[in-house]
Amino acid sequence: QVQLVESGGGLVQPGGSLRLSCVASGTIFSRDDMGWYRQAPGKQRELVAGITNGEDVSYADSVKGRFTISRNNVKDTMYLQMNSLKPEDTAVYYCTLRQIWNGRDYWGKGTLVTVSS
8 A cells, every 4th residue: 555645844934945755655666756746725736846766857847946856765755855935835735656567646645835924
C-alpha cells in the first residue's frame, strides 16, 4: 500500500522561504516519478513541479527561478524548496507519485502553505 506524507507547510511572510517534504512508503521510490501540485481556494489544482526517476525536473512558469524540486532515493523523500514566496503561492500543496511500471498515481493529503504579512 503506497502512502505519501507531506510536511513543512505553514505561515510565512512574503519574500520568505519554506521547504516541503514528502515521504513515500510501500513502493520502490527510486523507480517512480514524483511531483508537487497545489490548489488555491476557489481554483483548480495545478502542477507546480515534477521530477522523474532519472531526476529530470520541470516547473510551472509561475514558480521558475523561485522553487526547486529534489529527491533523496535513500530516504524515499521528495522536497520542494520554495523561496521568494508570494501571496499567490498560498495553497494546499500535494505530493504525487506515479509508479512507472503500472501507471498508477497516488496522492498525499496535502500541506497548507499560507503566504501573508
